[in-house]
Every structure is written in structure tokens, then in C-alpha cells.
Amino acid sequence: MRVLVLWNQLTGYMKATLECLAEQPEVELHVVAFPSATDAPFSASESRPGKASYYTFTDDLDVGAIRDDIDPDALIVCGWSTSAYRRLARRSRALRILYMDNQWLGTAKQRAGIIASRWYLGPAYDVALVPGERQAHFARLLGFREDDIWRGGLSGDYHAFAARPGQVPASRREFLYVGRLHDYKGVGVLAEAFRRYSSLVPDPWDLTVCGTGPMQKVFEQLPGVRHLGFVQPSNLPDIVRGSGAFVTPSTFEPWGVVIHEACAAGLPVICTPACGAAAALVEDHWNGYLIEPGSAQSLCEAMLRMHCLPDVERRRMGDNSALLARRFTPDRWAVTLVSRIDRRLPGGPAASPHRPRRRVGRGSSIA
Incomplete structure (x- = not known):
């Protein structure tokens, strides 16, 4: 199972969870991530996962070429604000997983995002990966079906x-x-x-x-x-x-x-x-x-x-x-994620055709 992760800035806890994912015997992990932020200057050794191919995102990085070379079975994308990631997800044949931690606040911007969903977010993602119920509620408002909302999407170290x-x-x-x-x-x-x-x-x-x-x-x-x-x-x-x-x-x-x-x-x-x-x-x-x-x-x-x-x-x-x-651990996160992906891939026990699939009423906003 080839997994490509497109992330923003990596942190210590993301290193821990991604390393657990890379340790799963069936997983070949590749990670693209932004450089560290100035107000959270994580060192490379403290944030980059071992046992994974790693690429630093820059304007010159051809993420599409990396995707084509890897030909991933699953694509995990952090948020929807990075246009290069969003474009790549739209064109990918993989199972496209959107990680989102936004809570529904009912702001005008969020309501406008829901209206724009079918053009902005709907064509890009198959599944929403969320930390908890507040984020799951927002995912439902964005048009994700209940079966396409995966909870437990985040763990500390x-x-x-x-x-x-x-x-x-x-x-x-x-x-x-x-x-x-x-x-x-x-x-x-x-x-x-x-x-x-x-x-x-x-x-x-x-x-x-x-x-x-x-x-x-x-x-x-x-x-x-x-x-x-x-x-x-x-x-x-x-x-x-x-x-x-x-x-x-x-x-x-x-x-x-x-x-x-x-x-x-x-x-x-x-x-x-x-x-x-x-x-x-x-x-x-x-x-x-x-x-x-x-x-x-x-x-x-x-x-x-x-x-x-x-x-x-x-x-x-x-x-x-x-x-x-104890409800959340990197090990549980990794094992559960692999099981969910496996069930959704062609030939899996719960495979449903995610290429193409029906997309209705999905959208995005910035909280």
C-alpha cells in the first residue's frame, strides 16, 4: 500500500504518528511537508519521520511529478488552503483523504464555503479524516456522507x-x-x-x-x-x-x-x-x-x-x-487508518467505487 502524505509544517506528534504508519508492514510511506514556521521552529530530526521518503515543499518542487512517480493508493492532504495540494488531489486516481480539524462556528465565511463546496472541495476528496465529533459535524455540513467521515484522525505523541x-x-x-x-x-x-x-x-x-x-x-x-x-x-x-x-x-x-x-x-x-x-x-x-x-x-x-x-x-x-x-495513540491511529484505507481500495472488503464517485454539496471555508 503506497501512501502519499501532503502536509503543512510537521511537528513532533506528527512525526510519531507517521512513523507508526510507516512501520505497518504493508505501507510504503512518502511525505511532502512545508518547512518549519518561524514561531514553531521544529528541527528536522525532531519532526521528519524515519522510514519514509521525505520532500520539503517549495515553489520549485514538482509535487505532481512525485505523485506520478509514486502512483499512491492513498493520498492524505492536510487542509484545503494549499492550492498545489488541492489541484493534485483533483487529478489523482488514489483514494483522496482530507484531514481537517476545523470546528463549525457558523461564520459567514464558513456558510459561503458550504455553498461553494461542489466546485471547491467536492471534486478533490473522497474521505474526511477528523479528530472528533465537532469536526465530524462540520464535515457533514460540507457534504461528506457518514461512511466517508473517519474519526480519531489525530494523536499526540x-x-x-x-x-x-x-x-x-x-x-x-x-x-x-x-x-x-x-x-x-x-x-x-x-x-x-x-x-x-x-x-x-x-x-x-x-x-x-x-x-x-x-x-x-x-x-x-x-x-x-x-x-x-x-x-x-x-x-x-x-x-x-x-x-x-x-x-x-x-x-x-x-x-x-x-x-x-x-x-x-x-x-x-x-x-x-x-x-x-x-x-x-x-x-x-x-x-x-x-x-x-x-x-x-x-x-x-x-x-x-x-x-x-x-x-x-x-x-x-x-x-x-x-x-x-489512552483513547488516542499513534499506534491506534496508524492501524485504524491502514484498515480503513484497505477496506476502501478496489478489491477491499468494503470497496466502493471512489473513481469516480457521486459528490454533492461539498465545500470549504477558512474558520
Whole structure:
């Protein structure tokens, strides 16, 4: 089974999942991906999967020639914003799989995208690969049939972060944020909430911040904050496991793989319902707290509750996070994906003619 993946910037967790895919005995894996972004400068060794042919996407790269040379059985494309990828999918004879993590927000742009679906997205893809139910709902609105929506489409690097139940020391007293330092990530809210929280208790926890971006100045000269800048994936698990609770106050977050990895490490999580992963991985007062997006007061109160929890309760929350995290692993992602592809290829047990196939009412938008 020849699989060609067309991706944006690769990350540590994508390296882990793609390596599991490449390890499947029937898979020959080829990957085309963008160079690393300036605010997430993953090194090549930390993001490029082994056991796979790798190509860096540039304006000069002939992706079509690569596709023709490989003649893939399955094509996996990240999103719909890269015109070169979209054109290649339209012309491909492979099973075309669209990975999408967009949530349905009901914006005017999304509604217009649905109307334009039959011309923009419909002719290009056969299957939607999505992380969870919120994304599946959007895929249905874009015209994908239920049988053509594959859930469980994303996993963190579970094994790098995983903790066993009872292994999490509740004595760790430090909040952790990992992510880009942009406004939509809620970092301004985080800085203000941490300032308020620190003024209300005599022995406040510290806050460790991992990431870079245009808003990193909001943490400067804020007592109790340790800003580590961008951290390569291999160095992150020890930092996560050395923390007491994970915080991500995003006002917009399609999924949020870092929530999965924090749960795998056995951390209680404080986040907003705007994070797509919250629907699957955060249960309010069971393994963390859900807060109001954009509210420094709501976040401050959640940090106070976490601070005041008895050690045994905080350990219980961490163990609950670890239990939820087991639902998603790179191994399961790879095995399930190969099985699904195999069933849809000509001659497979669930083969349906995907060349050509009926396409109705599909479209795309930018959230």
C-alpha cells in the first residue's frame, strides 16, 4: 500500500504518528511537508519521520511529478488552503483523504464555503479524516456522507508523555502553558489571570511558559513566570511531567494536541470549551476545569481552585486525565487508518467505487 502524505509544517506528534504508519508492514510511506514556521521552529530530526521518503515543499518542487512517480493508493492532504495540494488531489486516481480539524462556528465565511463546496472541495476528496465529533459535524455540513467521515484522525505523541495511574506526584506545584504566544491563544488572559491569582495567595505556584510569538512581552517582568521559549519535542515530556497542572485559555483552537499530551502525562487540565480536544479529553471537575473564553477572572478562579485542592484530589484528577488520554495513540491511529484505507481500495472488503464517485454539496471555508 503506497501512501502519499501532503502536509503543512510537521511537528513532533506528527512525526510519531507517521512513523507508526510507516512501520505497518504493508505501507510504503512518502511525505511532502512545508518547512518549519518561524514561531514553531521544529528541527528536522525532531519532526521528519524515519522510514519514509521525505520532500520539503517549495515553489520549485514538482509535487505532481512525485505523485506520478509514486502512483499512491492513498493520498492524505492536510487542509484545503494549499492550492498545489488541492489541484493534485483533483487529478489523482488514489483514494483522496482530507484531514481537517476545523470546528463549525457558523461564520459567514464558513456558510459561503458550504455553498461553494461542489466546485471547491467536492471534486478533490473522497474521505474526511477528523479528530472528533465537532469536526465530524462540520464535515457533514460540507457534504461528506457518514461512511466517508473517519474519526480519531489525530494523536499526540502518547508514549513519550504517558504516565501510569498513581505515578503522578501530587506535590508538584507549577502551572504550565505550551503553545504559540498569540492573542487567540489567550496568553494575555493567562498573564492577567496569573497576576491576580498570585496576589491572592501567600505561596503561589510558578508558571512555566513554553513557546514564542508576538505576545511574549506580556510575561516579561511578571514575578513567578519562567519563559523557556520554543522547546523541541524531545525536551518537552520532562517539562510536562515536572508540572502540576496544564493551562490553555485559547479563544480559538481547532483541536489542541498538547491537551492530549498533558493528559497522557497525568496532569489536570484547565482550558476553555473553545479547544476542540476539550470535548474528548476534559471533563469539568473530573480531570480539570473548563473556563470561560476570554475571561481572566474565570481562569484566576480555576487556578485558585487547583491551588487549594488537597494532594489526593489533584492526584485523582491527574489519574483521570491519564485514563482519558489512552483513547488516542499513534499506534491506534496508524492501524485504524491502514484498515480503513484497505477496506476502501478496489478489491477491499468494503470497496466502493471512489473513481469516480457521486459528490454533492461539498465545500470549504477558512474558520
